[in-house]
Amino acid sequence: MTEPNPSDRAPADPTGEITDGISEDGDSAHGSANGLSRRDLLTGAAGAIGGALLARVGTLDAQGAPAQPTGVTPATAGAQVLADPTKAPGLPTSGQGTRSPFVSPQRTPTGAIAGSSLTPLQDLSGTITPSDLHFERHHAGIPALDPARHTLLIHGLVDRPSVFTLADIMRFPYVSRVHFVECSGNGRAAYRDPNNETFTAQSVAGLAANSEWIGVPLRVLFQEVGAKPEATWFLAEGGDACVMTRSIPMAKALDDAMIVWAQNGEPIRPEQGYPMRLLLPGWEGNANVKWLRRLELGTAPWMTRWETSKYTDPLASGTARQFSFEVDARSIITAPSHPGTVTKGWCNISGLAWSGRGAITRVEVSTDGAKSWVDALLHPPVASKAFTRFSIPWSWDGGAAALLSRATDDTGYVQPTREQIVAVRGAGTDYHLNHIVGWRVDADGRVFFYGDS
Amino acid sequence: MRRFMCTVVVALIASACSGGTRAETGELPASGRYELGRAATAAEIAAQDIDIGPDGLGLPAGSGTVAQGAMVFGAQCASCHGVRGEGISPFPQLIGREPRAGFPFGRDPRAVKTIGNYWPYATTLFDYVRRAMPQLTPGSLSDDEVYAVTAWLLAQNEVIAGDVVLNAETLRLVKMPARDRFVVDDRKGGPEIR
Numbered sequence: 276m277t278e279p280n281p282s283d284r285a286p287a288d289p290t291g292e293i294t295d296g297i298s299e300d301g302d303s304a305h306g307s308a309n310g311l312s313r314r315d316l317l318t319g320a321a322g323a324i325g326g327a328l329l330a331r332v333g334t335l336d337a338q339g340a341p342a343q344p345t346g347v348t349p350a351t352a353g354a355q356v357l358a359d360p361t362k363a364p365g366l367p368t369s370g371q372g373t374r375s376p377f378v379s380p381q382r383t384p385t386g387a388i389a390g391s392s393l394t395p396l397q398d399l400s401g402t403i404t405p406s407d408l409h410f411e412r413h414h415a416g417i418p419a420l421d422p423a424r425h426t427l428l429i430h431g432l433v434d435r436p437s438v439f440t441l442a443d444i445m446r447f448p449y450v451s452r453v454h455f456v457e458c459s460g461n462g463r464a465a466y467r468d469p470n471n472e473t474f475t476a477q478s479v480a481g482l483a484a485n486s487e488w489i490g491v492p493l494r495v496l497f498q499e500v501g502a503k504p505e506a507t508w509f510l511a512e513g514g515d516a517c518v519m520t521r522s523i524p525m526a527k528a529l530d531d532a533m534i535v536w537a538q539n540g541e542p543i544r545p546e547q548g549y550p551m552r553l554l555l556p557g558w559e560g561n562a563n564v565k566w567l568r569r570l571e572l573g574t575a576p577w578m579t580r581w582e583t584s585k586y587t588d589p590l591a592s593g594t595a596r597q598f599s600f601e602v603d604a605r606s607i608i609t610a611p612s613h614p615g616t617v618t619k620g621w622c623n624i625s626g627l628a629w630s631g632r633g634a635i636t637r638v639e640v641s642t643d644g645a646k647s648w649v650d651a652l653l654h655p656p657v658a659s660k661a662f663t664r665f666s667i668p669w670s671w672d673g674g675a676a677a678l679l680s681r682a683t684d685d686t687g688y689v690q691p692t693r694e695q696i697v698a699v700r701g702a703g704t705d706y707h708l709n710h711i712v713g714w715r716v717d718a719d720g721r722v723f724f725y726g727d728s
Numbered sequence: 729m730r731r732f733m734c735t736v737v738v739a740l741i742a743s744a745c746s747g748g749t750r751a752e753t754g755e756l757p758a759s760g761r762y763e764l765g766r767a768a769t770a771a772e773i774a775a776q777d778i779d780i781g782p783d784g785l786g787l788p789a790g791s792g793t794v795a796q797g798a799m800v801f802g803a804q805c806a807s808c809h810g811v812r813g814e815g816i817s818p819f820p821q822l823i824g825r826e827p828r829a830g831f832p833f834g835r836d837p838r839a840v841k842t843i844g845n846y847w848p849y850a851t852t853l854f855d856y857v858r859r860a861m862p863q864l865t866p867g868s869l870s871d872d873e874v875y876a877v878t879a880w881l882l883a884q885n886e887v888i889a890g891d892v893v894l895n896a897e898t899l900r901l902v903k904m905p906a907r908d909r910f911v912v913d914d915r916k917g918g919p920e921i922r
Contacts, residue, residue, distance in 0.1 A: 415860065499762060517866060518859040569777075591835050597911065703835050
């Protein structure tokens with residue numbers, strides 16, 4: 276796996292790069308270890324910012340700072356790390372904070388117009404994904420939408436076809452919910468290529484993120500416009516350059532669907548749908564239409580490109596399964612993970628688990644490659660359709676180990692092995708792949724992807 | 729006091745029974761509505777209502793021939809999708825019926841999906857091209873051009889004959905080879921892996 280040099284990284288290619296919606300939804304295009312090496316970071320940064328920084332970074336190394344797992348540019352380039360930080364004042368306050376210069380998690384941009392980038396799960400703790408690290412997936416770039424001009428049109432089988440501005444939407448009673456969003460293609464890379472030992476937590480499961488969302492329940496809006504009882508499906512349409520559309524059953528609107536306008540304490544970021552998006556808790560990412568501009572109520576699905584050509588699962592039986600909305604339970608150990616290492620003695624095996632059908636009830640961890648399993652601790656809050664953090668203390672004795680995690684949700688669904696999915700769906704099946712994966716620990720403490728559970 | 733408390737409790741129970749969301753969404757105004765937003769005009773709806781249903785609902789007036797579509801494709805699409813729709817990597821392949829037998833996509837990860845061997849509805853092609861293609865100038869084709877390039881892609885995929893004129897009526901009747909392969913997911917969780 277080659278690591279790109281920062282100076283070689285071209286600006287977004289106007290012709291688009293990876294584009295077929297297969298690679299970008301989790302194929303092994305993302306197989307390389309995310310981002311840049313520490314050496315690239317140092318040389319690239321030194322070239323850009325100059326010798327003073329190099330000297331400063333030398334100080335960091337002398338202090339034995341932990342290697343940054345990923346990174347491009349130190350966030351607080353002005354910071355001086357002194358031999359004794361208690362002997363001189365630090366920086367003044369700032370308008371906008373940045374991460375410590377020792378911490379620089381990165382998504383994995385590809386430069387493509389129809390593109391994706393993945394959440395650096397291995398660099399995160401807890402359950403909320405920082406908004407600037409939330410994975411991205413879009414089919415025609417990120418539009419710049421003016422909230423003063425953007426509107427939401429609701430029409431079709433309604434008594435009062437209506438137009439709402441963002442300001443209108445924000446005047447409705449709102450609710451606040453914590454939910455994950457996960458791309459239907461998450462996990463495909465590891466399914467296709469179970470023996471790629473350089474996969475990271477980010478490359479095998481990073482098309483997922485978890486946020487606090489605020490918005491109006493869709494049923495409130497549908498009541499406002501007078502949804503007719505005969506409406507059974509609605510079409511959600513984005514205001515991006517492919518005018519992305521998905522058909523959604525009305526039952527979801529009456530259940531827990533929302534039109535959201537805030538994420539993690541601030542307006543939704545452009546990559547996540549600013550100024551408003553559809554949020555369908557627990558349902559595959561693509562259906563959570565971003566940059567939402569229109570909802571049309573009808574009586575049957577529209578059979579859009581994104582629910583026929585894409586996001587359908589061809590099965591070994593010679594059929595293709597459609598409308599697989601609910602995300603199947605998954606777990607991923609985020610630490611230790613490749614390209615990290617372990618040292619003898621105690622550490623935490625830590626990870627994330629989630630289900631689109633409800634709450635996680637159990638995560639089991641194996642350190643011997645699935646021969647035996649023990650229950651991990653589930654850290655509160657263990658919420659429905661949200662990331663749940665699990666951990667278990669582990670003392671590594673220096674012997675061979677293979678770490679795996681297996682999630683169970685409150686419907687009784689147990690995360691399957693790759694073998695199980697191959698048996699029932701076939702090796703060529705495409706999306707919604709959530710099999711058990713983990714990490715092999717070598718005698719020297721290095722950690723590699725272990726995909727053949 | 730006691731009576732007052734009972735009233736409060738009853739009210740709380742009543743609100744809990746009505747879905748449990750009242751504490752969050754507040755009392756609905758007497759009209760049942762918040763009177764926010766404004767009425768959409770017919771012109772506003774027409775400007776955005778571009779979707780086409782699988783039954784052809786929404787298909788616009790106009791028409792196009794396969795020959796006209798060849799011209800459109802050569803000028804507007806071939807630079808990315810290849811002159812024969814073979815796809816210039818990484819742009820997707822659009823034409824090709826192989827693998828023709830058995831719909832082996834679930835079994836064989838190398839089988840390439842195309843309009844001809846995988847798409848269940850021809851209306852989707854018109855809808856998608858009109859809304860999203862060409863990638864750098866989406867929405868720039870006239871409805872006649874979209875009918876024409878749809879006709880060419882369907883003819884090259886051996887779905888329609890070379891002399892078919894595509895319009896709202898003829899496109900609606902096209903049956904795609906993979907039409908009957910699609911089934912709706914009916915999994916509901918629980919222990920079974922499917």
